Amino acid sequence: MPQRDKSDTKARRHEILRTVDEIARPDAYVLHEAIRLGGDEELRRHGGALFLSAFAAGLSIALSMIVPGVLKSLLPEAEWSKIVTTMGYSVGFLVVVLGRQQLFTENTITPVLPLLHDRSAKTGWRVLRLWTIVLFGNILGTLAISVLIAHAGAFSPDVQKAFAEISHDAIAHDFAATFVKAVFAGWMIALMVWFLPATGSAAPLIIMLMTWLVSLCSLAHVVAGSVEAFYLVVTGAASLGDYAGRFFLPTLLGNLFGGVALVAVLNFGQVAPEVEETREVEGERED
Incomplete structure (x- = not known):
């Protein structure tokens, strides 16, 4: 793409973001843009x-296992302790989202909107390229950090035991149950992404709330859960087959469906008439 077009896109986005900041309750079209x-x-x-x-x-998302694991090892066995330990799950997402690192589940909505706006083979290929690169990078990072957590000796046996107990849930369910859990997780994370442009300084609170709910409800997230599932694999408590068949595939499909179908497509549907109207006006101006 020409440099001028890139500059125009960035300028347009900055203009939209300023509009979001200036409007107390920005409408769906402004958020979409x-x-x-x-x-x-x-x-x-x-x-x-x-x-x-x-x-x-x-690498960063490993904090969503490390912090809950440390908290679990320190807290007594009680019903209320799960409420506290699952709050630690938000730490990894705070680092990733606020640090502008690429997370696959965020990309189930962000690049899909350009595809819905410009339904061409070229844009479709770009989305597949982005998904492939980001998912591969995410999974490779979770594998690397899982090996370090399990074998570097940085954590005490009590904390390692807590990691194992937390991680067991990642592969404890059958394909269908994991898929449904992943649909809800993908839906909630994509909703978080949709909300963020309108939240301003409250963004960390929104990230904490939505990701804490994902953990509290024991839902399945393909990247954060990969840290847990790989931890079981590298410690010998599970096999790569368990990771691929019981966790990765159903979670990937569920997260994709939850983000793309339940958020990107549905939210695009409510602004589609305005998008088409704007496209027509811009086309007339170019003519």
């Missing part, structure tokens, strides 16, 4: 930069 233009920028990023950002996210 803010996310769509951000997705358009992501689709045009260099593959190497995307991979490094995704790998970093895979």
Whole structure:
């Protein structure tokens, strides 16, 4: 894409974001445009930069197992302790989202809006390229950090035991149950992404609330859960077959469906008439 077009896209996005900040309750179209233009920028990023950002996210998301594990090892066995330990799950997401690292489940909505706006083979290929690079980087990062957590000796036996107990849930369910859990997780994370442009300084609170609910409800997230599932694999408590068949595949499909179908497509539907109207006006101006 020409440099001028890239600059125009960034300028347009900054203009939309300023509008969001100035409006107390921005309408759906304004939020859609803010996310769509951000997705358009992501689709045009260099593959190497995307991979490094995704790998970093895979490392950072390990905090969503480490913090709950440490809390679980310190708290007594009680019904209320789960409420506290699951709050720690939000830490990894705070680091990833606020640090602008690439997380696959965020990308079930961000680049999909440009695709719904421009339903062409070229844009479809760009979305698949982005998904492939980001998912590969995320999963590779989670595998690397899982090996370190399990074998580097940084955590006490009590904390390691807590990691194992937390991680067991990742592969404890059959394909159908994990898929449904993943649909709800993908839906909630995509809703979080949709809300963020309108939240301003409250963004950390929204991230904490939505991701805490994912953990509290024992839902399945393909990246954060990969840290847990890989931990079981590298410690010998599960096999790669368990990871692939009982966790990765159903969770990936569920997260995709929850993010793309339940958030991106449905929220696009409510603004589609305005999008088409704007496209027609812009086309007339170009003519």
